[in-house]
Structure formats: C-alpha cells, structure tokens
Amino acid sequence: MVLRAYMAAMDGQDPDKALELLEPDFRFLIALPGGQRTGKSREDFAGYIAGRAAVDRTHEIVRSAVDGDVETVYGFVVEKGVTAGAFLSAAQISPAGLMARYQSFFTTDFDLVDRP
Numbered sequence: 001m002v003l004r005a006y007m008a009a010m011d012g013q014d015p016d017k018a019l020e021l022l023e024p025d026f027r028f029l030i031a032l033p034g035g036q037r038t039g040k041s042r043e044d045f046a047g048y049i050a051g052r053a054a055v056d057r058t059h060e061i062v063r064s065a066v067d068g069d070v071e072t073v074y075g076f077v078v079e080k081g082v083t084a085g086a087f088l089s090a091a092q093i094s095p096a097g098l099m100a101r102y103q104s105f106f107t108t109d110f111d112l113v114d115r116p
Contacts, residue, residue: 002099003071003091007059015049023094028102033085056080059087062116069093076115077106086111 002021009018022042030037030048037048061075072090076083089104 001064001066001071001073002093002097003073003089004061004064006091006099006102007061007073007089010049011058015052016046018049019046021099023096023098023100026099026102029104030102031105033106033108057084060115062113074112076111083115084108086115088112 006018006021009015009021019042022045024042025040026042026045027040028038028045028048039045039048057077057079059075060078061073063074065072070090070092072088074086074088076086078084085106085108087104087106089102091099091103092101094100
C-alpha cells in the first residue's frame with residue numbers, strides 16, 4: 001500500500017523520502033484545523049514538507065482499504081506519545097505505483113473510531 005509507505009516516510013528521519021512516492025504532477029489537499037494546504041506538483045509538496053514543524057510525530061493507521069486505484073486510511077496522529085487528533089486520507093495511485101493525488105482531513109475534536 002503506497003499510502004502506508006508515504007506515511008512511514010513522513011514519520012521517518014528524512015521526510016523528503018516521501019517525495020519519491022509522488023508523481024511529478026502530484027496534486028494534493030491537506031485540511032488542517034488552521035486551514036488548507038494545496039498544491040499541483042511534487043515541488044509544491046516539497047515546500048509543504050519544508051514548512052512542517054519537526055516534532056516526534058507518527059501516523060497510527062487503524063483502518064485501510066483499497067478499491068482499484070484508490071487507497072484510503074484512517075488513524076491517529078500521535079506526538080510525543082500523546083494523541084493530537086485523527087485523520088482520514090485518500091490517494092489515487094498512478095499506473096506507475098506512485099501517488100497522483102492526495103486528500104487528507106485532520107481533526108483534533110472528533111474520532112470516527114476509537115483508538116486501540
């Protein structure tokens with residue numbers, strides 16, 4: 001699952017490795033409590049990564065599904081051992097096995113399912 005590999009890369013020591021999983025014309029929307037981030041290229045996403053605060057953060061995926069070229073995951077963002085919120089993310093995967101589009105919604109005040 002490409003989406004799992006992407007999140008593992010974003011959580012790792014070198015989040016720029018996530019760029020290797022994106023098509024050059026990658027399009028994205030990330031909806032956060034403070035606003036949305038969008039872009040239309042791998043370079044736009046590199047800018048998003050560069051602007052993220054460096055913290056001890058992991059994405060704990062608790063549900064996932066694949067339907068054709070679309071992958072979805074649901075889980076929790078954990079920062080320094082504390083649950084910061086929940087996310088629902090989806091990606092369209094290209095024939096080359098890379099993320100072509102990505103949409104993610106993060107909330108700090110609602111959980112679709114309980115965290116195990």
